[in-house]
Amino acid sequence: MEPQQEMEWNEAQKIPISVDLVVVAKKQLQFLAAVDRNRHLYDGPTLERAIYRYNACWLPLLAKHSESRIFEGPLVVPLDCEWVWHCHRLNPVRYKTDCEELYGRVLDNFGVVSTVEGIYGRQTEEIWNKMYPHEPYNADLINLLPEDMSARISRLEKYTKYDLISAAKRQSPFFYQVSRPHVNNDLFIEEAVARYKGFLYLIKRNKEKGIKRFCVPTYDIDLIWHSHQSHPVSYCKDLNEALGKILEHDDTDSDRTKGKKLDVGFSGTTKQWEVTFGTRYWKAGAMYRGNAPSPITSNPFSSSMTCKKFISSNEYPQEISLPDRKVMEVFLEFIGVKNLPEGQEGDLYVLFSKSRPDAFFDAKRRLSILSVSREKQVASFQCEPTGELLFELISSTTSKLSIRKSTKTLGSASFSMKNYLDPVSKLHVEKWLELMPSSGTMSSKPILLRVAISFTVPVPSPYTVEMTQSRPFSKNTCLFNLPVKPQHVKSWTHVTSENGTGIISLQMRDLKNAKNIGNPGKEVVGLMKSGESCTLAEFTENGWSVLENLWLLHLPNKCTDCGHLFELSGAKTVKIFPGRKLDYEPRHNGRRGNEMNFLTAVEFSTEEPYGKAVALLDLRSRLVTAKEKWMVLPGIILAFIASNTMKKEGYEGIIAMSKDLKMNGPNEENERTVLNGMGLSSNVCNEDDGIKNKPGLSSGGCGMGCGNAVESGGCGGCGAGCGGGCGGGCGSMVKSSGCGGCDGGCGGGCGAMIKSGGCGGCGGGCGGCGGGCGGSCGNKLESSGCGGCGGGCGGDLVDTKCGIDEHFNEELKYVNEAAITA
Structure with a gap:
């Protein structure tokens, strides 16, 4: 920062906030997660009933308690009422007006706690039942009979006429944007609070200068803004002191098209922020993620199943062991360059790479310099929090005698991530780096390159393994020039980690003691690094018994709404869906490819009633990606069975049959057909046939x-x-x-x-x-x-597209749904 910019930032940090926004933000994330586990609150009859209960029960109870405390303990708000209350408070001007008109004062949350905090609301429930004997405190909001709630609300003595249904619909996508693991980190939230104060300061400056500008926050700022509004009395007091008015929160505009209000507002906010404070407005892990992936079920999971003893993948078999790794998101921009050699001509750009390439980032990439190109380019990529980022300043010129460009490295510098991430001390850096001159580069002063870097807190990375099949020699193999004699043996599938380390080898065999001669059973055998072998899976009349009956891979008992192909039940409940689902869903405008090549394993639990993607099986490339270690070995076994038995016709047959099962329910004939489609029929070729x-x-x-x-x-x-x-x-x-x-x-x-x-x-x-x-x-x-990127093979390819957002405002569209005019 320049001295003036540093002074502006320090002034912004003096804005008083009367609540601990770090604590409040963490509680809000917990609350939003609870609501997302009860998505019936987002729309439909449940939301309408919740709005009725909010007007008829919660607001009157809150008003009575705030006027004179009914009891000493905290007032515990039911989850459905809290969600409607939350959406109402996110229009702070309207909430203040409604409260004053209906109850004569702003109803605050002092002495109120959320049900998600684990506090039993016995006293609240008792007073609720006395005041509202016909409306249970813990109501069944899923199995509702059709009823006109708007008519019931209109008959109330006091109720808000604010459109709370629309407000809830607008807020329902917000949790997806802030649900990533790094958002809940204290340092991330602390920096978000500081940026929120900077955001308020810009609005204050605009007001003082008479500038009317539509300011758009990033999602870290918006999270803190929402947290502040959840304390309405403090919010009104703090904003009146800072700005002289209550700041409106406008979440009605969601059109991110280039040139529209949000896009223009975000561009203007970005420019004002960077001029005022001298730092980048964008922030890794705080930008728009795109729309939430499509849900795979509309009905939440419920199960009375008692899970078996859980065994992690590194306990069975003992030889399975994968190292834990971390990954982080990085944003990078080159702002300016100083002290170039005299007479410097040609185009300037920077190549960036890692001193220790990893599984996420292993190539050189190119990025322009803002002060040179006058075009804002921001690179976004993932990498492990190890080693250094390397920067090379390149000069590119075109010879008058040739159309070929020649390049020259003017200097280089490095940025050590360890200084900031071991331990994590800061999540953004903007500084001048002194370049080490290259041979032949003459300059009176060291060349300086201004670099802006933002990164998220490192989080556990997924585990990825590759399955490679070794082909057997057939009796019909040509023998010309072959160094070995043919051997009629079954092939093995070798599983290796990303660094090529062998993990386990697998083979599918016929069961010798199979009862059904016409349709012999199968088993999957694993060969350990020690040379020992064991049975990993065995086909029985109920399906595949996996890891000594720890898991059972079988057809769904009853497929009523979901369209999954199989279930993996036992230690946990995992359902297997065709294609890439949830977090693995193809994003933006990228090529979708053939979804028939993929299976997604989705875990269902009390914590994740609508499903959490835990593994992706790429049957074409034979890659298994698992988010958690316990899913690695089951994922390997499942992918092996699928890739060896679910060839194209079998896979399509299973999908078609699963649809039939969904409509007609399972029966013996259907089940036999589906299991045959898994490769258990004599007319489906195995790997040797x-x-x-x-x-x-x-x-x-x-x-x-x-x-x-x-x-x-x-x-x-x-x-x-x-x-x-x-x-x-x-x-x-x-x-x-x-x-x-x-x-x-x-x-x-x-x-x-x-x-x-x-x-x-x-x-x-x-x-x-x-x-x-x-x-x-x-x-x-x-x-x-x-070809690959750049149009040629081999050499030091520079990927000028991968991971680089060349048109910041057009491509990234880092804008939020919530914005304000001030």
Whole structure:
């Protein structure tokens, strides 16, 4: 900050607030979470009944208690009334007016506690029942009979005419924006309180200068603003002292389109903040997240099931062990540069990277400098809180004799995250960094680069493992130039962590003692690093028994509203849904891809009655991402079973059948069909049989050797050289349509191509893939363009798009629903 800007910030921090906003904000987050577990309060008959109870019961009781305390203990407000009260208070001017008109004074929350604080309201319930014998204190608000609540409200002696239904609907999305783990951190909230005071100070300055501006808060500021308004008497007093009036809270505008009121207001607030205080207005973890993901059920979960003893994934089997990691969100902007060499020409930009690349951030990226480009660019990315951020100042010029650009590094600097995160001491930094000059760079003074960095408190990161299948040699494998003899053995699937460390290997086998000869049972065997093997899952008449009956993977007992495919019950209740759901739902305008490739595991519990996504199974890439360690091993087993048995027709069959079950209920025939679709029928190929020539699954005559080729149609036809198949080569191709023709056998080259489209042709022998991709089509994923970011392969690619928001106001749309005109 410049001295004047620092003085302005210090003045802002002097604004008096008569309540502890850190404590109040944490309680508000707890309350909003409780309401979100009771989403029937957001709309419909329950909300209408809650509004009636608020007007008929709560406000009169609160008025009586505030006039002369009815009893010594605190007054405990029912959750439904508290939600309506909360929405009413978020229009502070209207709330003050209504209270004064109806009860002669502003009804405050002094001596009132929320039910979510765990305080038993026995005294409140007793006085409530005496005052309202026909309206229970703890009412059943779900099983309601149809009734015209508006008519009942209009017959009350006193009631507010404020549209509380619309107010509740406007506020219902707010919790999603502030429900991330870092928001509840004390340091994050403390900084939010300071920024709230800065926000009020801008409004005060506008009022003093006669400037009418629509000011828009970020979500951290808005959380504190809401917390302040929840104490109406203090809010009115504090704002009158600071601004000379009660600040209105306008949450009626939600149109974030470029050029509209919110967009223009946010741009204006950003500019005013940065000019006044000399710091960035944006803040990591405090910006608009987009719309909440689509719910997967409208009915909350309820269960009387007694869970079995819980065993974590690192206890069974003992060899399963994954390191705990942290991840944080980072915002980065380059503000200005000083002391450039004399005669400096060309475009200037900065390449940024990490000294220790990690699973979240492992590439160089490019960002412009605001003072040079006059265009605001903010990079948003995730990374582990380790190592240093590295910055390289680059000068790019175009030669008069060539259209090619030449680049030169003028200097570099680093930023150590450990200084701020071990322990966490500050969540934003804006400073001038002195660059270490590169060889050949001459400057009388050190080049300075102004950097603004904001990060969230590190939180536990998800666990990701990869499943890689080792293909067996078939009897029909071509033997030319192969270093080993063919062995007819089953393949293993090897599970590795993100750093390539082996975790466990799995194999599916037929049960020797299966009772049904026509449909033999299956078991999943795990091979530990110690060399020992154990049974991880076994198919029984009820489904898959997982981890010695700790879990049971089975069809839903009754699918009435949800559309999930299976249930994983036992230690917890987990339901398996097709596609990417909840937190894994594709965001914004990104490519949705084929949702048939994904399964989402969703945990249901008392704390998460509408479901919490705990794992994503990517069946195409064979990746398992689990949010919590207890789900890692069950997720691996589930993904293994699914990827080995739920081929395309089986998967679609299960979805279709689950819809049929949803409508008609389960029966023996349906259940047998669905279980057969899981790969338990003799007419569904297992991993050794290959895919026969079925419509949509043809490999052009690849026979047994082509193993798991799915929609690899362009594999031509495996010619005479291979006999009956492509050997190990065409192994697990998926949609590899352009693999030419396997003239004499695919050999090892076409390996595990996925959507490799233009991969030339598998040449005339058992050699690799000729014609297009050279000799190693290996494990190419969607390699048809062979390009990547920047349009070329190899070298030091600079990703100019990934994670960088080039048009800040247009692309990020970091605006809030709540805004004010002052």
